Amino acid sequence: MKSWIKNVCLCFPLIAVACSSSGDLKVAVKDSDDEYRFTAHYDKSRTVATQQMINRAIKPNRIFVDHEDDIDKEIKLVDGTTFHLDSSPGDLEIVFDKSANTAHSYEMIRKLGESIKKVVTNEE
Structure with missing residues (x-):
């Protein structure tokens, strides 16, 4: 019984660290003819x-x-750029409709995605 309690006491901190670990990093970009989509966890x-x-x-x-x-x-930004933003702590998604925006707006959002990637990966 003491051995079992000792094993649980030794394993609990490891389990707690593993469950609270936030090393789960996922960044994805989908850039089609119609849409630019940036997602990050x-x-x-x-x-x-x-x-x-x-x-x-x-x-x-x-x-x-x-x-x-x-x-x-x-x-909707003051320059007319529009996009959908879904954000919560640790998660972010930007959906940019290319047909509703200018090429300049697309380039700005694409660069924003690159900058976000650097921040979330701690490369800034």
Whole structure:
């Protein structure tokens, strides 16, 4: 019995660390003729840095006010660029309709995706 309790006590911290590990990093880009889609699942600790970088990139617009915000809405920037943003701590998706936007807007969103990837992978 003591051996069993000892094994549980030794394994519990390892299980807790494994379950709380946020090393689950996934970044995907799908760029078709009609749509640009950027998705990222990343360490929740990178959320504030990601949100701050997005706000800097889209100035004078500002999407994230409270860094704990969950956002799932259509965004329209002052230059007319529109896209759908779905964001929660550790998760982000941008869906950009190419037919509803200009080539300049597409290039800006594509570069934004590259910058987000650097932040979530901690390459910034």
